[in-house]
Amino acid sequence: MSEERIGFRWWAEAEPDRPAIVDAWGASLTYGELGAEVNRLTHGLRDVAGLHRGDTVACVMSNSIRMLTLYLAAMQSGVYLVNINYHLTAEEIAYIVDDCAAAVVVCSQKSAGQTAAAVAGRVPLFVDGAHPAARPFTDLTDGRRADLPAERPAGSLMLYTSGTTGRPKGVKRPLPEADADAGARTYKWLFDEYGMADACAVWLVSAPLYHSANLTPAAGTLHLGGRLVLMDGWTAEMFLETVARHGVTGTHMVPTQFHRLLRLPEAVREAADVGSLRAVLHGAAPCPRPVKERMLAWFGPVLYEYYGSTEVGTTIARPHEWLARPGTVGRPASISTLKIFDPEGNEVPSGVEGTVYMRQGADVVEYHNDPEKTRHARRDGLLTVGDLGYVDADGYLFLTGRSSDLIIVGGVNVYPAEIEAALLTHPQVADAGVVAAADPDLGEVPVAFVEAVPGPLDGAELRASIAAHCAGKLARVKCPARLHLVTGLPRDPNGKLYKARLSEDAVAVAADGASA
Known part of the structure; x- marks a missing residue:
């Protein structure tokens, strides 16, 4: 072009x-x-x-x-x-x-x-x-x-x-x-930065366009002369059929969609024609490492991960970069600046966790009608949305949690994202969310809400199996103090979990109770 x-x-x-x-x-x-x-x-x-x-x-x-x-x-x-x-x-x-x-x-x-x-x-x-x-x-x-x-x-x-x-x-x-x-x-930079310009030949919009992560590549596709295919509603079967019918070359997805694709019967996955895909852009929510590894094994090295938000710049992890450094969300794009600061405002060295601050180019961003929020989010000309992480010696970013989600268990910092990732590796767990609950002894403890898939276990046996699974992967302080089986979690269509709606008071838990 x-x-x-x-x-x-x-x-x-x-x-x-x-x-x-x-x-x-x-x-x-x-x-x-x-x-x-x-x-x-x-x-x-x-x-x-x-x-x-x-x-x-x-x-x-x-x-x-x-x-x-x-x-x-x-x-x-x-x-x-x-x-x-x-x-x-x-x-x-x-x-x-x-x-x-x-x-x-x-x-x-x-x-x-x-x-x-x-x-x-x-x-x-x-x-x-x-x-x-x-x-x-x-x-x-x-x-x-x-x-x-x-x-x-x-x-x-x-x-x-x-x-x-x-x-x-x-x-x-x-x-x-x-x-x-x-x-x-300005939209052309996305495909150039990711090295996936050929993916816009037939771009599939498989999630709502009101989210910028879906609108941006869709707009880029039209500005580069590609063909745009729209979905309105999503199921795993519908997605695979649409990819095959239109010869889709690129799309944007979220980890929730990966989970649902991987829950399909093995015979369905093996029969699916996904060979036209050249790039699957994914972000908007953390993707557990085992989930991404399974998707790479199925789709091939076409998963391009990014980290960013409406407010800040972008990091990119191309397939070969992620495979060399599993778990990374990449390095800053050419127009982005990334720094990690400690609570006192000092930039920390590589390998040390802190708050992630970024900026896209010379971008000047403000929260509309909220100058105080803007002021608190800025530091050294950069902006944060409260995510925590560290960079390795080569500048690759690894996220560890979100400061607003932090659970302090008897003085120990615990991040729900790590617990959720461990829960999702259990064979009968389809989705999981972890929040803090008050505890008279420890101050706070993690509580898990799990959406399960049908399998050999249910009720108390399933909860016991999940608890044992967590005990084998997490330190005791990180293991959920209680675990509720629910029919679904309050997520938006882009995979973001509404944690404000997730509590033992707000969520209807299964009648068979919770494990301690």
Whole structure:
């Protein structure tokens, strides 16, 4: 792909019949059709919705062609786009809409009810479907011009943190002083940095686009002329069928999806055609080493791991790097800076654990409407989200836990991630979460919540087996003091565990009780 042809609009002009997107229901757009629809929507956002540079659009949409056209239109309109998790309640949506001061809200049919209740007539609402309290999405496009706007200032995503431990916060960057074409070129770095440019030939979106980890490579694919395949909903069987049917070359996944794929019968896994995959990007949650080793044995050396967040830079662990240093999340990308600080603010040497601070380029990030949180997260020009880790002598980062998750058991620091990784190696454990519980003697103790798969053991026998399994892998102080069998854990679709919802009071535990 030539340097001159970066950006979806260049492909629309040069190869209008080139396939661009196919959605979960078989509807598709060529690049010519995509370019025309994005331009119509751009004109509509200005002429119908009355948006100006610096305004904010809130989007509560499921994976769809129209969600992608809204993203591309926003990125050539000089506005902020806030993608909101469509699983949120009306109250949660209302908080984000108000906090980001959205000038207009756009939603899918499936989220129209709670979005309309959240907006309550305070902000213009457009729905990709029909709702009595909203205008149809087509009001933004019908009758609009399909030509390229004369002015195309670059927009920006304003992403809200997941809110797993409290109210989500908007991560806001200054709008770029550039046009949309320059903005499009910034997405190319992802594939270049990872050394996986050929993976965007057919990119599968297998998780919600409201998460930046899924939207970023999807946007990069369109700017590089690849074909985008959308899933809306996910099962292991559906994923494998989609990969085989479309000849998928790349995708982004989370460890929860790996777990579910590995639970398929061996005969199903052996029959699956995954030979087209050239790169599987994964992150968003810690991946236990045994799980990744099994996935590498199945898919081959195509797993590219990253560590990062909405706020900070990125590290990269390419397949050969991870195989040489199992457990690493990689080294900083070329535009990222990484430092490890102790509690007193001193940078620590290699091999010493501390708090991970990072920055992407000269990025200046702030938490919207929360300068105090911004101030506390910064140090030496870098930002932290509270993760703990160390770097080895070659600069590879290894994560050890999260400071907010820390459990202090009789004065000993215990990190739930280590316990969860050990639990997940038990053959009947499908998912696990560990949190702190108060203890009159030790102050705090770890308590585990486990989702089990059918097998030879259940109830008390299964808990005893899991406890023995942990005892063989963990120091006694790290072993769960109690273990609850549950039907499922409160995770978002990107695999992040809502630890604030995980407690012995909040979770319905199995009737057969817990092991001590």
